[in-house]
Amino acid sequence: MTEHHGTIESHPLGQDEAQNTFPPSAEFRAQANVNDPSVYWRAAEDPEAYWAKRASELRWTKPFTEILDWSNPPFAKWFADGELNVAANCLDRHIAEGIGDRVAIHFEGEPGDTRTLTYAELTHEVKRAANMLTSLGVEAGDRVAIYMPMIPEAVISMLAVARLGAAHSVVFGGFSADSLRARIDDAEAELVITADGGYRKGRVSALKPTVDDALALRGGGSTVKNVLVVQRTGNDVTMQEGRDLWWHEEVVAYDDQHEAKGFPAENPLFILYTSGTTGKPKGILHTSGGYLTQVTATHRDIFDLKPETDVYWCTADIGWITGHSYVVYGPLANGATQVIYEGTPETPDWGRWWSIIQKYGVTIFYTAPTAIRACMKVGRQVPEQYDLSSIRVLGSVGEPINPEAWRWYHEVIGGEKAPIVDTWWQTETGAIMISPLPGLTSLKPGSAQSPQPGIDVSIVDEKGRRVDRGQGGLLTIRRPWPSMVRTIWGDPDRFVDTYWSQVDGQYFAGDGARVDEDGDIWLMGRVDDVMNVSGHRLSTTEIESALVDHVAVAESAVVGADDETTGQAVVAFVILKSQQQIITADEAEAELKKHVATQIGAIARPRQVFVVNELPKTRSGKIMRRLLKDAAEGREIGDVTTLADTSVMQIISDRVRSEK
């Protein structure tokens, strides 16, 4: 196999890459929501008119007359004189349009319990919850922290908060008491909505005790007045008199009638914390009208959503931006029917996801490359036991998808017929920015390909000048877009410094990318993941891709470690496929070094290859290469508190030491 795309920045793409494309089938194209290629240039001619048109697809209580206000860059306002209620756009609007009986949520709990909510039922639940929150004093402008498992009440809570014009701050259920407290304090939340616990890997994972611990920190004083607790798992919890309330005891007292008021388009909708290069998490602020416009439009176009017939499933947790935009707001604003699953893919066994797809007839499936690789590692014989023929569109998000995983996803899950949309975006961008459109794009495995209509992405050098085709550089966004981050909560200076100061006048996303001869975009990972070996730029992603292209390798992570002669050297960590004893761990090092050298070139040949059982990952599944770099350079391992499994790094660093 010679499937390698230019590793060195200026290296042009190989011929076979261009041949290896997957155009949409005639049938798919004919029925696609977007199948007229002129959409790109029309939107580029007048992006504001394009977005105004998409915004007018929402229901506004007061129509907007202004589109973009960029008079005070980089602080954008979109549709600022318009008013809308975000929750009513996701609920009441559909009832008024007569689709109240459509299923909004097929919920599947990890233990196998199920619950179906139609749009009418979901609307009643949200109205009741909104009345309950009002009685707890929640008003427009307030912040509510949500620390929940993936259960319907998590969605109901988010929508109830939004309905009142307040802002939610969802904190992923895997975060510690410390992290939760830091987020509560930064947002000055007055209410925390949580559950006794959730089910994960067949066990109860308690949440309420963590909330108690968080609120007891720093001498116990905090902005929180009440904690509302959903009963999910029945584990023992202590309820603090005067502060803690059971959701099921409270909610029955409230009416399911609630009139939604319109709020200004720039009213804050949510804060979502994301880690930056420094220790303190950044509170990414999103507002209402522009955010809802772009998540709704992209969800409909990119997944080719047909709300009447599709069954959509995005596996992301609501604790991440993907859960906000493509589990809650985009799908519900579009009136989609979706699956929400509480647990992990391997519970009770690795067939769980595929059994859910078969059971509900899922047609659109959106997940992350790390999950796809985990499934590859277990082997195709598992999904092959299920009927996945309902699937017609597949999506990928979170990191570059290596061509090997792309092909497996395409063949084994998509039956070689479902297009894959590789969607690039960030917590900060709010919605998908770069992706194929499945009715238009000839897919290239491993490339996110095209900026969406109305989105102005460039690949530039350090001075902000566009690079030529075939070259690599920094990924920037020139024009403001509707769902863009408005500021870092409480820290506008950091917002300007972090995103707008590195490349003058452009939003710099932190990612490196290459543009090929056709103008398609290939993400190369965060710029801090770009290595410099003997003066050549190498992308960690490309070497990782080459490694997992080897038949024996399940997953890999590559770092650039300091090296006396070459500046940096490539150090690889690999997990071998469990069932296939193709090579032993001892043979692996030499074999894989050779493999990378043949795949990409001698310059990319790893100095060392370590066979490991696990890689250090954050709870959202991103590999913490910084820690592997510490190990590879023989340093003390840095902060591991954000890892899903904190013991992994000890094992890896012992392994590296024993090798020296």
Ligand code: 6R9
């Ligand atoms: C949505 C989400 C953002 C970072 C982003 C980039 C990486 C996401 C990607 C991708 C290549 C894709 N990323 N999608 N890289 N191809 N399709 O993941 O948001 O958690 O904020 O992460 O993830 O490096 O900068 P977030």
